[in-house]
Amino acid sequence: MKQNKRSNCNLQGNETNLRDKIVISRKQYQIQRRKRSNKTSEHPHAFQDHFNKLLGGIRFADFPYMSIPTLTSTFVGGEMAIRRAMSGRTAVVGARSMSSWWRSVEPAPKDPILGVTEAFLADPNPDKVNVGVGAYRDDNGKPVVLECVREAERRIAGHLNMEYLPMGGSVKMVEETLKLAYGVNSELIKDKRIAAVQALSGTGACRLFADFQKRFRPDSQIYIPVPTWANHHNIWRDAHVPQKTYHYYHPESRGLDFAAMMDDIKNAPNGSFFLLHACAHNPTGVDPSEEQWREISHEFKVKGHFAFFDMAYQGFASGDPERDAKSIRIFLEDGHYFGIAQSYAKNMGLYGQRVGCLSVLCEDEKQAVAVKSQLQQLARPMYSNPPVHGALIVSTILSDPDLKKVWLKEVKVMADRIIGMRTALRGNLEKLGSPLSWQHITNQIGMFCYSGLTPEQVDRLTNEFHIYMTRNGRISMAGVTTGNVEYLATAIHEVTKSASTC
Amino acid sequence: MDSVFAAVVQAPEDPILGVTVAYNKDPNPIKLNLGVGAYRTEEGKPLVLNVVRKAEQLLVNDRSRVKEYLPILGLAEFNKLSAKLILGDDSPAIQENRVATAQCLSGTGSLRVGAEFLAKHYHQRTIYIPLPSWGNHLKVFTMAGLSVNAYRYYDPATRGLNIQGLLEDLGAAPSGAIVLLHACAHNPTGVDPAPEQWEQIRQLIRSKALLPFFDCAYQGFASGSLDADALAVRMFVADGGECLIAQSYAKNMGLYGERVGALSIVCKGADVASRVESQLKLVIRPMYSNPPIHGASIAATILKNSDMYNEWKIELKAMADRIISMRKQLYDALSARGTAGDWSHIIKQIGMFTFTGLNSDQVAFMTKEYHIYMTSDGRISMAGLSSKTVPHLADAIHAAVTLPVRSKFEIYVASIFGF
Numbered sequence: 045m046k047q048n049k050r051s052n053c054n055l056q057g058n059e060t061n062l063r064d065k066i067v068i069s070r071k072q073y074q075i076q077r078r079k080r081s082n083k084t085s086e087h088p089h090a091f092q093d094h095f096n097k098l099l100g101g102i103r104f105a106d107f108p109y110m111s112i113p114t115l116t117s118t119f120v121g122g123e124m125a126i127r128r129a130m131s132g133r134t135a136v137v138g139a140r141s142m143s144s145w146w147r148s149v150e151p152a153p154k155d156p157i158l159g160v161t162e163a164f165l166a167d168p169n170p171d172k173v174n175v176g177v178g179a180y181r182d183d184n185g186k187p188v189v190l191e192c193v194r195e196a197e198r199r200i201a202g203h204l205n206m207e208y209l210p211m212g213g214s215v216k217m218v219e220e221t222l223k224l225a226y227g228v229n230s231e232l233i234k235d236k237r238i239a240a241v242q243a244l245s246g247t248g249a250c251r252l253f254a255d256f257q258k259r260f261r262p263d264s265q266i267y268i269p270v271p272t273w274a275n276h277h278n279i280w281r282d283a284h285v286p287q288k289t290y291h292y293y294h295p296e297s298r299g300l301d302f303a304a305m306m307d308d309i310k311n312a313p314n315g316s317f318f319l320l321h322a323c324a325h326n327p328t329g330v331d332p333s334e335e336q337w338r339e340i341s342h343e344f345k346v347k348g349h350f351a352f353f354d355m356a357y358q359g360f361a362s363g364d365p366e367r368d369a370k371s372i373r374i375f376l377e378d379g380h381y382f383g384i385a386q387s388y389a390k391n392m393g394l395y396g397q398r399v400g401c402l403s404v405l406c407e408d409e410k411q412a413v414a415v416k417s418q419l420q421q422l423a424r425p426m427y428s429n430p431p432v433h434g435a436l437i438v439s440t441i442l443s444d445p446d447l448k449k450v451w452l453k454e455v456k457v458m459a460d461r462i463i464g465m466r467t468a469l470r471g472n473l474e475k476l477g478s479p480l481s482w483q484h485i486t487n488q489i490g491m492f493c494y495s496g497l498t499p500e501q502v503d504r505l506t507n508e509f510h511i512y513m514t515r516n517g518r519i520s521m522a523g524v525t526t527g528n529v530e531y532l533a534t535a536i537h538e539v540t541k542s543a544s545t546c
Numbered sequence: 547m548d549s550v551f552a553a554v555v556q557a558p559e560d561p562i563l564g565v566t567v568a569y570n571k572d573p574n575p576i577k578l579n580l581g582v583g584a585y586r587t588e589e590g591k592p593l594v595l596n597v598v599r600k601a602e603q604l605l606v607n608d609r610s611r612v613k614e615y616l617p618i619l620g621l622a623e624f625n626k627l628s629a630k631l632i633l634g635d636d637s638p639a640i641q642e643n644r645v646a647t648a649q650c651l652s653g654t655g656s657l658r659v660g661a662e663f664l665a666k667h668y669h670q671r672t673i674y675i676p677l678p679s680w681g682n683h684l685k686v687f688t689m690a691g692l693s694v695n696a697y698r699y700y701d702p703a704t705r706g707l708n709i710q711g712l713l714e715d716l717g718a719a720p721s722g723a724i725v726l727l728h729a730c731a732h733n734p735t736g737v738d739p740a741p742e743q744w745e746q747i748r749q750l751i752r753s754k755a756l757l758p759f760f761d762c763a764y765q766g767f768a769s770g771s772l773d774a775d776a777l778a779v780r781m782f783v784a785d786g787g788e789c790l791i792a793q794s795y796a797k798n799m800g801l802y803g804e805r806v807g808a809l810s811i812v813c814k815g816a817d818v819a820s821r822v823e824s825q826l827k828l829v830i831r832p833m834y835s836n837p838p839i840h841g842a843s844i845a846a847t848i849l850k851n852s853d854m855y856n857e858w859k860i861e862l863k864a865m866a867d868r869i870i871s872m873r874k875q876l877y878d879a880l881s882a883r884g885t886a887g888d889w890s891h892i893i894k895q896i897g898m899f900t901f902t903g904l905n906s907d908q909v910a911f912m913t914k915e916y917h918i919y920m921t922s923d924g925r926i927s928m929a930g931l932s933s934k935t936v937p938h939l940a941d942a943i944h945a946a947v948t949l950p951v952r953s954k955f956e957i958y959v960a961s962i963f964g965f
Binding site for chain 1: 548549550551552553554555556557559560563582584592593594598599602603606609611612613614615616617618651652654655658662682685686688689690796800801802803804805820821824825827828829831832833834835836837838839840841
């Protein structure tokens with residue numbers, strides 16, 4: 045083969061047969077693309093998949109004379125134009141080498157949730173209270189490492205190597221995790237109908253699913269409840285999945301706006317994708333009742349909607365993991381195909397270990413194998429394979445019946461303490477003679493209480509009383525202790541007593 | 547009700563990780579896994595460094611340790627120590643607070659976060675990667691939203707560096723383009739530029755205002771010396787310019803599955819670095835919120851304790867030395883068999899991998915007849931070899947090169963069109 049002079053961005057006149065074939069192949073791709081849709085916004089990954097197929101067939105080492113710039117630039121230019129159009133950004137003229145490339149980088153706003161803890165830590169006041177981030181604290185306000193976790197770590201340390209997990213993570217951990225969500229004796233697990241991979245806690249599971257949704261249902265959107273955990277919006281946005289919202293929280297009753305929620309479900313186009321909080325809704329603590337879940341499930345069937353459950357608090361809400369999975373079991377009974385993001389951050393206290401699982405229920409084993417392989421393809425360019433340590437802890441605990449019993453007890457202790465604090469906070473407020481209703485504190489469930497406090501009232505709590513919470517009025521009940529519940533109640537009473545509504 | 551994902555087809559196996567899958571399925575006892583770049587001992591076993599076990603025990607026994615969320619950017623102590631490791635203890639960039647560092651999920655995670663940051667904030671969205679490069683680079687940068695182009699790197703004729711081609715291709719790149727550089731122990735070829743060549747590359751990159759992005763996965767693992775392996779990175783930082791660096795502790799600390807790494811962005815000034823750091827958080831939060839604590843705690847424990855740090859250096863050198871010795875043994879074995887061809891590249895190349903120059907037909911032959919598992923580009927992981935298995939590999943290579951071969955042209959056409 046004649047050695048061609050490298051040319052950066054053009055095909056040369058003396059095309060070899062090979063180049064012609066590539067050009068033909070590219071034209072065929074463009075024809076396919078035009079046929080597929082008239083939309084200008086072709087999702088970026090379809091192109092890259094085609095590119096990958098071509099590139100995958102080229103062994104770099106064998107083709108020194110065919111420079112990749114020639115190949116890629118002919119394909120890549122179009123892709124870049126698409127990306128620019130989609131992002132709406134225009135190119136900034138390049139900075140000169142003497143100055144920083146990053147001059148125009150704006151300081152990012154602080155994360156609304158994690159920024160609260162930062163501010164709390166910086167405060168020297170001895171009475172300060174952190175009811176911001178959703179991490180469990182014991183009655184002394186201290187973080188807790190569960191005994192079952194300590195025991196698991198003792199067993200693990202020094203005994204196992206640190207080799208790469210497969211891209212889909214620890215098979216054993218995933219199996220045990222599916223049992224928690226789908227039921228210990230689930231036929232679906234036996235029939236291998238669930239595509240599941242270990243993920244980086246709940247965030248990672250949601251992000252992987254969002255990327256998967258973008259790649260394989262590029263025309264879909266995600267319906268997100270109002271309100272929701274703030275990071276849900278970031279996740280689907282960075283995955284380039286358009287978002288819509290549905291009614292959820294009813295401020296007047298501090299409960300569920302069920303009628304409006306059902307309306308939104310009915311009015312959404314058939315086959316829409318919905319994000320549901322399986323239990324212990326974050327930030328409101330407001331969950332549908334069992335009957336309401338049945339109605340939701342029924343309507344989803346009628347509309348052919350896809351349910352994606354974010355389950356970050358199984359076991360943590362009521363103290364009973366089986367009970368907390370009720371919504372999922374109802375959807376299973378009704379024969380839906382859905383997806384679940386599970387997290388062990390709270391219910392096993394493994395926060396910083398980043399352990400979770402993404403599962404997608406499929407029609408059959410073959411489809412599950414296909415879906416799992418595609419999920420792995422999305423994990424590979426994000427982190428290659430997930431961290432092993434936390435997964436080992438989980439599988440050690442869940443596969444040992446005695447250790448699992450210890451875990452279930454410890455989860456119940458955590459959930460019970462929180463339920464106790466809800467009762468105490470409400471009781472204290474009522475004792476202080478607050479004019480407002482605080483029923484919602486005990487009606488709501490899980491780690492958070494949506495107090496109904498306004499941002500201005502929250503600011504007063506922080507500035508005058510050194511109480512730290514997110515400005516949406518969300519109180520992390522896990523941060524409430526017998527030691528600070530009176531102080532908290534007094535402060536809340538102080539900032540709300542003159543308000544006719546909260 | 548049909549599944550909404552009914553049309554999803556099965557993805558092909560990852561070419562690198564798929565090798566181990568195939569290896570595991572093979573029942574033959576003489577099988578040899580030279581695929582994934584994970585270190586193996588003389589006995590063919592994975593290795594957990596003694597100093598790592600020590601650090602682990604310290605952590606497990608410390609009842610005051612909790613499992614709380616790390617900050618989005620990870621363990622601060624780990625970040626500082628990682629920056630020092632690659633840039634040098636007395637680096638002016640660090641002293642001037644010009645380095646923004648984020649703990650990330652090993653090399654892959656660091657590359658992905660850096661690339662997403664660039665896609666959001668940098669004016670040029672093309673990255674040039676060497677030809678060839680680690681297969682996952684293309685996917686990582688593409689998923690992050692960058693366009694990938696390439697520059698010549700490997701010269702099959704010499705099995706060495708095509709410096710002319712490299713300089714020409716980078717010279718023709720648009721001003722400001724991002725350039726991926728393997729800091730040391732190039733993967734998959736094992737071919738590194740000499741110091742003088744690095745200087746040429748640096749001058750060209752700075753003169754064209756290109757943005758270097760270093761992938762540093764083998765510091766200490768290549769030559770056995772942490773400082774020597776950091777030479778190229780430090781050369782670039784010394785000229786006061788900006789760059790990105792993705793570090794991995796997978797190989798040099800044996801922390802593979804714990805996913806320990808760091809992304810550092812060296813900026814012109816402290817204020818810029820601080821703003822850059824804040825924006826990195828916005829990339830990370832919607833990806834996984836904050837990084838895993840365990841592995842980074844082990845690494846930080848080792849890096850900050852001078853005794854443990856010295857122990858680590860000794861164990862690291864031992865791994866690098868074993869690999870260098872395997873190179874020598876393989877070269878001697880092929881010479882002894884009179885295998886056709888020049889095999890001196892085996893001892894000239896550096897790091898975990900050797901780019902043998904074998905083609906995909908030859909590789910397939912070696913897998914079928916000799917149960918040797920390697921990637922089809924002819925890359926072998928020297929770490930998977932031992933004195934006992936070198937003769938088996940040498941026999942296989944010897945047999946493979948005496949096969950009649952399809953021309954490269956034929957293989958190329960066949961691969962494009964899938965036959």
